[in-house]
Amino acid sequence: MSAKAVKHRAVKHRATKRSGKKERDEAVVKQLVQQLGPQTKLAKLTLANWKAVKAARLVKPSAAGQSDIVRIPLDKLDDSPYQLRRDMDSDALEELTRSIGDQGLLNPILARPVDKGWEIISGHRRVGAYRRLQFAAKTDAEKEEYDAIPARELNSVTDDQVLLLGLAENMFRADISPLDAALGLTTLQKLKPALSTAAKIAEITDLPVRKVERLLHLAASPAVVQKGVSDGIKVPLGPDHKNGDGGDQGAEETRTLDLMSALQFTRLHEALSKKGANTKGGKSAADSQTGKAIERALKENWGFRDAELYVNKVIAGLSAPGPKKGRGRPMDPFKKSPHQLVVFYDRLGALTAIQRQSLRKALEELLRKLTEKPAAPTLALRTRMRKSA
Numbered sequence: 001m002s003a004k005a006v007k008h009r010a011v012k013h014r015a016t017k018r019s020g021k022k023e024r025d026e027a028v029v030k031q032l033v034q035q036l037g038p039q040t041k042l043a044k045l046t047l048a049n050w051k052a053v054k055a056a057r058l059v060k061p062s063a064a065g066q067s068d069i070v071r072i073p074l075d076k077l078d079d080s081p082y083q084l085r086r087d088m089d090s091d092a093l094e095e096l097t098r099s100i101g102d103q104g105l106l107n108p109i110l111a112r113p114v115d116k117g118w119e120i121i122s123g124h125r126r127v128g129a130y131r132r133l134q135f136a137a138k139t140d141a142e143k144e145e146y147d148a149i150p151a152r153e154l155n156s157v158t159d160d161q162v163l164l165l166g167l168a169e170n171m172f173r174a175d176i177s178p179l180d181a182a183l184g185l186t187t188l189q190k191l192k193p194a195l196s197t198a199a200k201i202a203e204i205t206d207l208p209v210r211k212v213e214r215l216l217h218l219a220a221s222p223a224v225v226q227k228g229v230s231d232g233i234k235v236p237l238g239p240d241h242k243n244g245d246g247g248d249q250g251a252e253e254t255r256t257l258d259l260m261s262a263l264q265f266t267r268l269h270e271a272l273s274k275k276g277a278n279t280k281g282g283k284s285a286a287d288s289q290t291g292k293a294i295e296r297a298l299k300e301n302w303g304f305r306d307a308e309l310y311v312n313k314v315i316a317g318l319s320a321p322g323p324k325k326g327r328g329r330p331m332d333p334f335k336k337s338p339h340q341l342v343v344f345y346d347r348l349g350a351l352t353a354i355q356r357q358s359l360r361k362a363l364e365e366l367l368r369k370l371t372e373k374p375a376a377p378t379l380a381l382r383t384r385m386r387k388s389a
Contacts, residue, residue: 069108071148074131076117082163082187083124097129105130108150110165112157121154121162160191164204178259179229182219185212214259221266224287225257228265228294232256235299255298261307265294268311271318336362 109123120127127149134146163184185201195201198212205212218229234252257265272286293314297307333347333355341362351359 069150070153072111072118072151072153073148074127074134074146077111077127077149078114078117078119079124080120080162082159082184083120093125093128093132096125097132100126100129101133105150108152110154111151112154112162118151118153119162121157122165123151160188163188163191177230177256178215178218178262179226182215185215186219214263217266218259218262221262222269222287222290224291224294225262225265225269228257228291228298229259229262230256233295233298235301255301257294257298258304260304261297261302264304264307264311265290265297268293268314271315275318334359334362341366 105126107123107126109126110121111118111123112121113119130146130149134143137143137146185205188201188205189195195204198209198216201207201216202209202212218226232255235255237251237253269286269290272289273284275285293310296302297310300306302310332344333351334341334343336342336358343359
Protein backbone atom coordinates (compact mmCIF):
# COMPACT_ATOMS: atom_id res chain seq x y z
CA MET A 1 0.00 0.00 0.00
CA SER A 2 1.39 3.39 -0.96
CA ALA A 3 2.23 6.08 1.59
CA LYS A 4 -0.51 8.26 0.12
CA ALA A 5 -3.11 5.53 0.63
CA VAL A 6 -1.92 4.94 4.20
CA LYS A 7 -2.22 8.66 4.97
CA HIS A 8 -5.69 8.79 3.41
CA ARG A 9 -6.82 5.82 5.48
CA ALA A 10 -5.45 7.42 8.67
CA VAL A 11 -7.25 10.69 7.95
CA LYS A 12 -10.47 8.82 7.21
CA HIS A 13 -10.08 6.80 10.44
CA ARG A 14 -9.62 9.97 12.52
CA ALA A 15 -12.64 11.59 10.86
CA THR A 16 -14.74 8.49 11.52
CA LYS A 17 -13.55 8.42 15.12
CA ARG A 18 -14.43 12.10 15.63
CA SER A 19 -17.82 11.57 14.00
CA GLY A 20 -18.50 8.59 16.26
CA LYS A 21 -17.55 10.55 19.38
CA LYS A 22 -19.75 13.47 18.27
CA GLU A 23 -22.70 11.12 17.78
CA ARG A 24 -22.12 9.51 21.19
CA ASP A 25 -21.91 12.91 22.91
CA GLU A 26 -25.06 14.06 21.19
CA ALA A 27 -26.84 10.85 22.21
CA VAL A 28 -25.82 11.47 25.85
CA VAL A 29 -27.17 15.01 25.71
CA LYS A 30 -30.47 13.85 24.16
CA GLN A 31 -30.82 11.15 26.82
CA LEU A 32 -30.20 13.71 29.55
CA VAL A 33 -32.80 16.04 28.05
CA GLN A 34 -35.35 13.23 28.04
CA GLN A 35 -34.60 12.39 31.66
CA LEU A 36 -35.04 16.01 32.72
CA GLY A 37 -38.20 16.41 30.65
CA PRO A 38 -37.91 18.13 27.22
CA GLN A 39 -40.16 21.04 28.26
CA THR A 40 -38.38 21.89 31.52
CA LYS A 41 -36.20 24.99 31.72
CA LEU A 42 -33.17 22.97 32.74
CA ALA A 43 -33.53 20.61 29.78
CA LYS A 44 -33.86 23.53 27.38
CA LEU A 45 -30.77 25.15 28.89
CA THR A 46 -28.84 21.89 28.52
CA LEU A 47 -29.78 21.57 24.87
CA ALA A 48 -29.12 25.24 24.18
CA ASN A 49 -25.65 25.03 25.69
CA TRP A 50 -24.81 21.95 23.63
CA LYS A 51 -25.99 23.57 20.41
CA ALA A 52 -24.10 26.74 21.23
CA VAL A 53 -20.82 24.93 21.75
CA LYS A 54 -21.25 23.08 18.47
CA ALA A 55 -22.22 26.22 16.56
CA ALA A 56 -19.36 28.34 17.89
CA ARG A 57 -16.80 25.53 17.49
CA LEU A 58 -14.80 26.89 20.41
CA VAL A 59 -14.35 23.95 22.77
CA LYS A 60 -11.22 22.01 21.80
CA PRO A 61 -10.49 18.67 23.45
CA SER A 62 -7.44 18.51 25.67
CA ALA A 63 -4.77 15.84 25.35
CA ALA A 64 -6.95 13.52 27.41
CA GLY A 65 -9.81 14.01 24.98
CA GLN A 66 -11.90 16.15 27.34
CA SER A 67 -12.31 19.88 27.79
CA ASP A 68 -10.53 21.31 30.83
CA ILE A 69 -13.01 21.60 33.73
CA VAL A 70 -11.96 23.80 36.66
CA ARG A 71 -13.71 25.30 39.68
CA ILE A 72 -13.57 29.09 39.54
CA PRO A 73 -14.21 31.14 42.72
CA LEU A 74 -17.20 33.43 42.21
CA ASP A 75 -15.29 36.45 43.50
CA LYS A 76 -12.69 35.92 40.76
CA LEU A 77 -15.29 35.74 37.98
CA ASP A 78 -16.36 38.85 36.02
CA ASP A 79 -19.23 39.33 33.58
CA SER A 80 -18.44 39.49 29.89
CA PRO A 81 -18.55 42.97 28.31
CA TYR A 82 -20.26 41.21 25.38
CA GLN A 83 -23.11 39.81 27.43
CA LEU A 84 -26.28 40.04 25.32
CA ARG A 85 -28.85 40.04 28.09
CA ARG A 86 -29.12 43.39 29.82
CA ASP A 87 -31.67 42.22 32.41
CA MET A 88 -32.28 38.81 33.93
CA ASP A 89 -35.84 37.63 34.41
CA SER A 90 -36.27 37.28 38.16
CA ASP A 91 -38.76 34.40 38.01
CA ALA A 92 -36.69 32.43 35.49
CA LEU A 93 -33.54 32.96 37.58
CA GLU A 94 -35.34 31.76 40.70
CA GLU A 95 -36.49 28.60 38.89
CA LEU A 96 -32.96 27.94 37.64
CA THR A 97 -31.63 28.44 41.17
CA ARG A 98 -34.05 25.81 42.52
CA SER A 99 -33.14 23.37 39.73
CA ILE A 100 -29.40 23.69 40.37
CA GLY A 101 -29.98 23.39 44.11
CA ASP A 102 -31.97 20.17 43.60
CA GLN A 103 -30.03 18.50 40.77
CA GLY A 104 -26.67 20.26 40.69
CA LEU A 105 -25.03 22.05 37.76
CA LEU A 106 -25.33 19.83 34.71
CA ASN A 107 -23.67 22.29 32.31
CA PRO A 108 -20.41 23.93 33.39
CA ILE A 109 -20.10 27.55 32.30
CA LEU A 110 -17.53 28.67 29.75
CA ALA A 111 -14.87 31.12 30.94
CA ARG A 112 -11.58 32.57 29.76
CA PRO A 113 -8.65 33.71 31.92
CA VAL A 114 -8.04 37.48 32.16
CA ASP A 115 -5.53 39.60 34.07
CA LYS A 116 -7.03 39.31 37.56
CA GLY A 117 -9.12 36.17 37.29
CA TRP A 118 -11.64 34.89 34.75
CA GLU A 119 -14.34 36.32 32.52
CA ILE A 120 -17.62 34.59 31.75
CA ILE A 121 -18.03 33.58 28.11
CA SER A 122 -21.44 32.00 28.56
CA GLY A 123 -23.45 31.05 31.62
CA HIS A 124 -24.21 34.42 33.26
CA ARG A 125 -27.53 33.14 34.61
CA ARG A 126 -25.94 30.00 36.02
CA VAL A 127 -23.39 32.19 37.81
CA GLY A 128 -26.25 34.36 39.08
CA ALA A 129 -28.00 31.23 40.41
CA TYR A 130 -24.79 30.09 42.14
CA ARG A 131 -24.44 33.49 43.80
CA ARG A 132 -27.99 33.20 45.13
CA LEU A 133 -27.28 29.71 46.45
CA GLN A 134 -24.06 30.92 48.06
CA PHE A 135 -25.90 33.80 49.76
CA ALA A 136 -28.64 31.46 51.01
CA ALA A 137 -26.22 28.74 52.21
CA LYS A 138 -26.75 27.82 55.86
CA THR A 139 -23.91 25.37 56.48
CA ASP A 140 -20.17 25.57 55.86
CA ALA A 141 -20.47 22.65 53.44
CA GLU A 142 -23.09 24.49 51.38
CA LYS A 143 -21.03 27.69 51.39
CA GLU A 144 -17.99 25.75 50.20
CA GLU A 145 -20.03 23.99 47.49
CA TYR A 146 -21.32 27.22 46.01
CA ASP A 147 -18.19 29.28 46.64
CA ALA A 148 -16.85 28.23 43.21
CA ILE A 149 -18.56 27.13 40.01
CA PRO A 150 -17.47 24.39 37.55
CA ALA A 151 -16.32 25.87 34.25
CA ARG A 152 -14.72 24.89 30.98
CA GLU A 153 -11.65 27.09 30.74
CA LEU A 154 -10.92 28.28 27.22
CA ASN A 155 -7.60 29.93 26.46
CA SER A 156 -6.81 32.25 23.54
CA VAL A 157 -10.45 33.03 22.84
CA THR A 158 -10.96 36.28 20.92
CA ASP A 159 -13.62 38.91 21.65
CA ASP A 160 -15.55 38.07 18.51
CA GLN A 161 -15.55 34.37 19.47
CA VAL A 162 -16.92 35.29 22.90
CA LEU A 163 -19.70 37.28 21.29
CA LEU A 164 -20.35 34.53 18.75
CA LEU A 165 -20.77 31.90 21.44
CA GLY A 166 -23.10 34.18 23.39
CA LEU A 167 -25.15 34.67 20.25
CA ALA A 168 -25.21 30.96 19.50
CA GLU A 169 -26.31 30.01 23.02
CA ASN A 170 -28.96 32.71 23.33
CA MET A 171 -30.38 32.38 19.82
CA PHE A 172 -31.38 28.81 20.63
CA ARG A 173 -33.45 30.15 23.52
CA ALA A 174 -36.89 31.66 22.94
CA ASP A 175 -36.79 34.24 25.74
CA ILE A 176 -34.01 36.49 24.47
CA SER A 177 -35.11 40.01 23.55
CA PRO A 178 -35.07 40.68 19.79
CA LEU A 179 -33.26 43.96 20.48
CA ASP A 180 -30.52 42.21 22.50
CA ALA A 181 -30.03 39.80 19.60
CA ALA A 182 -30.04 42.63 17.04
CA LEU A 183 -27.48 44.73 18.91
CA GLY A 184 -25.38 41.60 19.39
CA LEU A 185 -25.21 41.11 15.63
CA THR A 186 -24.14 44.72 15.03
CA THR A 187 -21.45 44.38 17.70
CA LEU A 188 -20.25 41.22 15.95
CA GLN A 189 -20.03 43.19 12.69
CA LYS A 190 -17.90 45.84 14.39
CA LEU A 191 -15.55 43.20 15.77
CA LYS A 192 -15.40 41.40 12.43
CA PRO A 193 -15.81 43.92 9.57
CA ALA A 194 -15.63 41.05 7.09
CA LEU A 195 -19.16 40.09 8.17
CA SER A 196 -20.57 42.87 6.03
CA THR A 197 -23.70 41.09 4.82
CA ALA A 198 -26.58 39.20 6.38
CA ALA A 199 -25.59 36.10 4.43
CA LYS A 200 -22.10 36.07 5.96
CA ILE A 201 -23.48 36.53 9.46
CA ALA A 202 -26.02 33.76 8.87
CA GLU A 203 -23.26 31.41 7.79
CA ILE A 204 -21.23 31.93 10.95
CA THR A 205 -24.16 31.97 13.40
CA ASP A 206 -26.29 29.21 11.81
CA LEU A 207 -29.25 31.62 11.74
CA PRO A 208 -31.61 31.95 8.76
CA VAL A 209 -30.58 34.81 6.47
CA ARG A 210 -34.05 36.35 6.60
CA LYS A 211 -33.95 36.49 10.41
CA VAL A 212 -30.52 38.13 10.34
CA GLU A 213 -31.83 40.74 7.90
CA ARG A 214 -34.76 41.52 10.18
CA LEU A 215 -32.56 41.78 13.26
CA LEU A 216 -30.15 44.14 11.51
CA HIS A 217 -33.11 46.25 10.41
CA LEU A 218 -34.27 46.40 14.02
CA ALA A 219 -30.81 47.44 15.18
CA ALA A 220 -31.05 50.40 12.78
CA SER A 221 -34.62 51.30 13.77
CA PRO A 222 -35.44 54.59 15.57
CA ALA A 223 -35.17 54.84 19.34
CA VAL A 224 -38.95 55.02 19.82
CA VAL A 225 -39.34 51.58 18.20
CA GLN A 226 -36.41 50.06 20.09
CA LYS A 227 -37.90 51.33 23.34
CA GLY A 228 -41.15 49.54 22.48
CA VAL A 229 -39.17 46.30 22.06
CA SER A 230 -36.95 46.59 25.13
CA ASP A 231 -39.12 48.42 27.69
CA GLY A 232 -42.68 48.29 26.35
CA ILE A 233 -45.43 49.47 28.69
CA LYS A 234 -47.06 48.16 31.84
CA VAL A 235 -50.68 47.06 31.42
CA PRO A 236 -53.08 46.17 34.27
CA LEU A 237 -53.95 42.47 34.38
CA GLY A 238 -57.53 41.68 33.45
CA PRO A 239 -60.06 40.02 35.76
CA ASP A 240 -59.22 36.59 34.31
CA HIS A 241 -55.78 36.77 35.95
CA LYS A 242 -57.07 37.42 39.47
CA ASN A 243 -56.94 34.56 41.93
CA GLY A 244 -60.17 35.60 43.62
CA ASP A 245 -58.75 36.65 47.00
CA GLY A 246 -57.86 40.18 45.96
CA GLY A 247 -54.14 39.47 46.16
CA ASP A 248 -53.60 40.47 42.54
CA GLN A 249 -55.46 43.76 42.86
CA GLY A 250 -53.58 46.34 40.81
CA ALA A 251 -51.23 43.73 39.33
CA GLU A 252 -49.60 44.61 36.03
CA GLU A 253 -47.79 42.90 33.21
CA THR A 254 -45.18 44.29 30.85
CA ARG A 255 -45.96 44.08 27.15
CA THR A 256 -43.28 44.60 24.52
CA LEU A 257 -43.22 44.61 20.74
CA ASP A 258 -42.25 41.43 18.94
CA LEU A 259 -39.75 41.60 16.11
CA MET A 260 -42.21 41.54 13.21
CA SER A 261 -44.51 44.19 14.70
CA ALA A 262 -41.51 46.38 15.50
CA LEU A 263 -40.48 46.34 11.85
CA GLN A 264 -43.97 47.50 10.85
CA PHE A 265 -43.70 50.51 13.16
CA THR A 266 -40.26 51.20 11.71
CA ARG A 267 -41.98 51.46 8.31
CA LEU A 268 -44.47 53.88 9.82
CA HIS A 269 -41.70 56.05 11.29
CA GLU A 270 -39.87 56.14 7.96
CA ALA A 271 -43.02 57.27 6.14
CA LEU A 272 -43.82 59.94 8.73
CA SER A 273 -40.22 61.19 8.74
CA LYS A 274 -40.51 62.16 5.10
CA LYS A 275 -42.99 64.85 6.16
CA GLY A 276 -40.28 66.41 8.31
CA ALA A 277 -42.70 68.12 10.72
CA ASN A 278 -42.03 68.80 14.41
CA THR A 279 -44.39 69.01 17.37
CA LYS A 280 -44.67 72.10 19.59
CA GLY A 281 -42.12 70.68 22.03
CA GLY A 282 -39.52 70.25 19.31
CA LYS A 283 -39.98 66.46 19.18
CA SER A 284 -40.32 65.07 15.69
CA ALA A 285 -43.86 64.31 14.58
CA ALA A 286 -42.64 60.90 13.42
CA ASP A 287 -41.43 60.03 16.95
CA SER A 288 -44.60 61.35 18.55
CA GLN A 289 -47.09 59.64 16.24
CA THR A 290 -45.15 56.35 16.12
CA GLY A 291 -44.88 56.32 19.92
CA LYS A 292 -48.64 56.82 20.29
CA ALA A 293 -49.32 54.05 17.77
CA ILE A 294 -47.00 51.65 19.62
CA GLU A 295 -48.62 52.47 22.95
CA ARG A 296 -52.07 51.78 21.48
CA ALA A 297 -50.88 48.52 19.93
CA LEU A 298 -49.50 47.27 23.26
CA LYS A 299 -52.55 48.36 25.27
CA GLU A 300 -54.91 46.62 22.84
CA ASN A 301 -52.53 43.64 22.52
CA TRP A 302 -52.26 43.78 18.73
CA GLY A 303 -50.76 40.93 16.78
CA PHE A 304 -48.51 41.31 13.76
CA ARG A 305 -51.44 41.46 11.31
CA ASP A 306 -53.13 44.19 13.34
CA ALA A 307 -49.96 46.27 13.27
CA GLU A 308 -49.48 45.66 9.54
CA LEU A 309 -53.05 46.71 8.68
CA TYR A 310 -52.79 49.86 10.79
CA VAL A 311 -49.45 50.91 9.29
CA ASN A 312 -50.64 50.21 5.73
CA LYS A 313 -53.72 52.36 6.32
CA VAL A 314 -51.72 55.30 7.71
CA ILE A 315 -49.13 55.16 4.94
CA ALA A 316 -51.87 54.99 2.29
CA GLY A 317 -53.43 58.12 3.79
CA LEU A 318 -50.09 59.92 3.70
CA SER A 319 -49.60 59.15 0.02
CA ALA A 320 -53.21 59.88 -1.08
CA PRO A 321 -53.32 62.69 -3.72
CA GLY A 322 -54.84 66.02 -2.72
CA PRO A 323 -57.56 67.88 -4.69
CA LYS A 324 -56.53 68.62 -8.24
CA LYS A 325 -56.16 72.22 -9.36
CA GLY A 326 -57.81 73.12 -12.65
CA ARG A 327 -55.53 75.01 -14.99
CA GLY A 328 -56.52 78.70 -15.14
CA ARG A 329 -59.63 78.21 -13.01
CA PRO A 330 -60.12 80.10 -9.73
CA MET A 331 -60.29 78.06 -6.57
CA ASP A 332 -62.84 80.37 -4.89
CA PRO A 333 -66.49 79.18 -4.93
CA PHE A 334 -67.54 82.35 -6.79
CA LYS A 335 -66.08 85.41 -8.44
CA LYS A 336 -67.72 88.85 -8.65
CA SER A 337 -66.64 91.83 -10.73
CA PRO A 338 -68.45 95.06 -11.82
CA HIS A 339 -69.44 93.30 -15.04
CA GLN A 340 -70.19 89.70 -14.03
CA LEU A 341 -70.96 87.21 -11.26
CA VAL A 342 -69.57 83.67 -11.71
CA VAL A 343 -70.66 80.90 -9.32
CA PHE A 344 -69.03 77.41 -9.24
CA TYR A 345 -71.78 75.11 -7.97
CA ASP A 346 -69.40 72.18 -7.20
CA ARG A 347 -67.42 74.41 -4.83
CA LEU A 348 -70.28 75.89 -2.81
CA GLY A 349 -69.69 73.33 -0.06
CA ALA A 350 -66.33 74.96 0.67
CA LEU A 351 -67.84 78.41 1.36
CA THR A 352 -66.58 80.12 4.48
CA ALA A 353 -68.94 82.20 6.62
CA ILE A 354 -67.62 85.45 5.13
CA GLN A 355 -67.81 84.10 1.55
CA ARG A 356 -71.35 82.88 2.19
CA GLN A 357 -72.37 86.36 3.36
CA SER A 358 -70.69 88.03 0.35
CA LEU A 359 -72.34 85.67 -2.13
CA ARG A 360 -75.76 86.21 -0.52
CA LYS A 361 -75.29 89.96 -0.81
CA ALA A 362 -74.28 89.67 -4.48
CA LEU A 363 -77.30 87.47 -5.27
CA GLU A 364 -79.67 89.83 -3.48
CA GLU A 365 -78.29 92.69 -5.57
CA LEU A 366 -78.79 90.62 -8.71
CA LEU A 367 -82.40 89.81 -7.80
CA ARG A 368 -83.09 93.45 -7.07
CA LYS A 369 -81.84 94.43 -10.52
CA LEU A 370 -84.03 91.77 -12.15
CA THR A 371 -87.17 93.10 -10.45
CA GLU A 372 -86.54 96.72 -11.38
CA LYS A 373 -88.65 98.21 -14.32
CA PRO A 374 -86.69 99.14 -17.42
CA ALA A 375 -85.94 102.90 -17.61
CA ALA A 376 -87.98 104.99 -20.14
CA PRO A 377 -86.04 105.89 -23.32
CA THR A 378 -84.70 109.44 -23.46
CA LEU A 379 -85.74 112.11 -26.11
CA ALA A 380 -82.56 111.63 -28.13
CA LEU A 381 -83.10 107.87 -28.14
CA ARG A 382 -86.75 108.26 -29.26
CA THR A 383 -85.62 110.61 -32.12
CA ARG A 384 -83.04 108.04 -33.36
CA MET A 385 -85.65 105.30 -33.17
CA ARG A 386 -88.07 107.29 -35.35
CA LYS A 387 -85.36 108.04 -37.93
CA SER A 388 -84.45 104.44 -38.22
CA ALA A 389 -88.11 103.50 -38.67
